[in-house]
Amino acid sequence: MKNSPQEEWPEPIIRVQSLSEACVDSIPDRYIKPPTDRPSFSSSPDDDDVVSNIPIIDLHPLFSASDPAARASVLAQISDACRDWGFFQIVNHGVSPELMDKARDTWRQFFHLPVEMKQQYANSPKTYEGYGSRLGVQKGAILDWSDYYFLHYLPLQLKDHNKWPSHPPYSREVVEEYGREVVKLCGRVMKVLSVNLGLEEDRLENGFGGEEVGACLRVNFYPKCPRPELTLGLSSHSDPGGMTMLLPDSEVAGLQVRRLDTWITVKPARHAFIVNIGDQLQVLSNAIYKSVEHRVIVNSNQERVSLAFFYNPKSNIPIEPVKELVTPDRPALYPPMTFDEYRLFIRLKGPQGKSQVESLKSPR
Ligand code: OGA
Numbered sequence: 001m002k003n004s005p006q007e008e009w010p011e012p013i014i015r016v017q018s019l020s021e022a023c024v025d026s027i028p029d030r031y032i033k034p035p036t037d038r039p040s041f042s043s044s045p046d047d048d049d050v051v052s053n054i055p056i057i058d059l060h061p062l063f064s065a066s067d068p069a070a071r072a073s074v075l076a077q078i079s080d081a082c083r084d085w086g087f088f089q090i091v092n093h094g095v096s097p098e099l100m101d102k103a104r105d106t107w108r109q110f111f112h113l114p115v116e117m118k119q120q121y122a123n124s125p126k127t128y129e130g131y132g133s134r135l136g137v138q139k140g141a142i143l144d145w146s147d148y149y150f151l152h153y154l155p156l157q158l159k160d161h162n163k164w165p166s167h168p169p170y171s172r173e174v175v176e177e178y179g180r181e182v183v184k185l186c187g188r189v190m191k192v193l194s195v196n197l198g199l200e201e202d203r204l205e206n207g208f209g210g211e212e213v214g215a216c217l218r219v220n221f222y223p224k225c226p227r228p229e230l231t232l233g234l235s236s237h238s239d240p241g242g243m244t245m246l247l248p249d250s251e252v253a254g255l256q257v258r259r260l261d262t263w264i265t266v267k268p269a270r271h272a273f274i275v276n277i278g279d280q281l282q283v284l285s286n287a288i289y290k291s292v293e294h295r296v297i298v299n300s301n302q303e304r305v306s307l308a309f310f311y312n313p314k315s316n317i318p319i320e321p322v323k324e325l326v327t328p329d330r331p332a333l334y335p336p337m338t339f340d341e342y343r344l345f346i347r348l349k350g351p352q353g354k355s356q357v358e359s360l361k362s363p364r
């Protein structure tokens with residue numbers, strides 16, 4: 001796709017939060033999904049308990065060098081989760097629970113500021129940085145029931161505090177500290193993924209550009225919705241980047257992960273991060289690891305806040321399957337492409353399941 005991102009949105013932006021405040025018992029047609037895409041709320045709470053959750057993995061043994069057997073077990077659990085689910089939760093991951101809560105609270109306060117204060121940071125489709133309410137620029141598209149804030153953390157040349165909210169006070173410091181800790185954690189998990197693929201521990205990170213990896217934060221705000229059965233907070237997609245470290249709302253569930261033909265609602269463990277494989281790791285691993293479709297449902301009585309931290313390749317280098325994973329039996333499934341070029345798709349078309357990474361497969 002060669003179109004470059006346009007300067008402005010195709011239609012006036014409406015904040016979902018203001019719709020939520022104005023809508024008592026209906027939602028605008030623009031947010032009503034076709035019947036096949038609507039969430040199903042058929043299962044009773046009892047049924048829900050039977051449905052499995054994504055794996056929960058305790059990382060503590062990774063940080064306490066003492067017990068090799070426990071460490072091997074963690075690696076095996078992560079390996080299984082990557083191959084089987086593409087999604088898992090981690091606990092005892094080394095990021096302080098207080099910092100996690102503080103980061104989430106800070107962003108909740110931001111979304112509760114008066115609209116004029118948030119409007120100063122209104123984003124455009126050119127870079128997506130700032131306060132936004134849609135993904136994709138197709139005129140007339142059916143939209144998702146959420147607002148968001150998107151910012152760059154790495155590389156340093158792209159990090160610009162002036163594009164981060166100045167309110168609530170200390171929010172920039174909190175985002176700085178949160179980013180630092182989550183980047184560290186992402187680096188550790190990337191090493192485990194490398195080793196689990198039989199590679200040198202720095203191989204995946206180096207494939208992402210080593211010191212020059214990218215990282216950005218997308219904070220999602222899902223306001224209450226009077227008709228949650230008709231819409232989605234975020235349509236089905238796989239994450240275009242490398243790996244995502246998601247801090248979900250501590251009180252309100254909403255994330256659903258596709259498992260064959262069903263959608264599993266993730267039940268977040270306390271102070272867990274939800275880790276998922278993005279499209280770039282699917283490419284680098286030559287599809288041994290797969291990105292997995294997910295979406296978000298909303299509800300009528302509680303808002304929801306989540307922080308999705310995306311750990312990405314350096315954006316202007318070709319990303320392709322690592323040579324060690326390309327064999328005569330398993331030729332490279334994807335041609336090289338830069339992440340800059342890759343992410344234009346979702347930025348123009350919005351969330352579209354896994355259609356992009358699937359369409360890339362080299363013809364054989
Ligand atoms: C995302 C995402 C899930 C959530 O931002 O890419 O999938 O629970 N978010 O908000």
Ligand code: NI
Binds near residue numbers: 238239294308
């Ligand atoms: Ni996602």
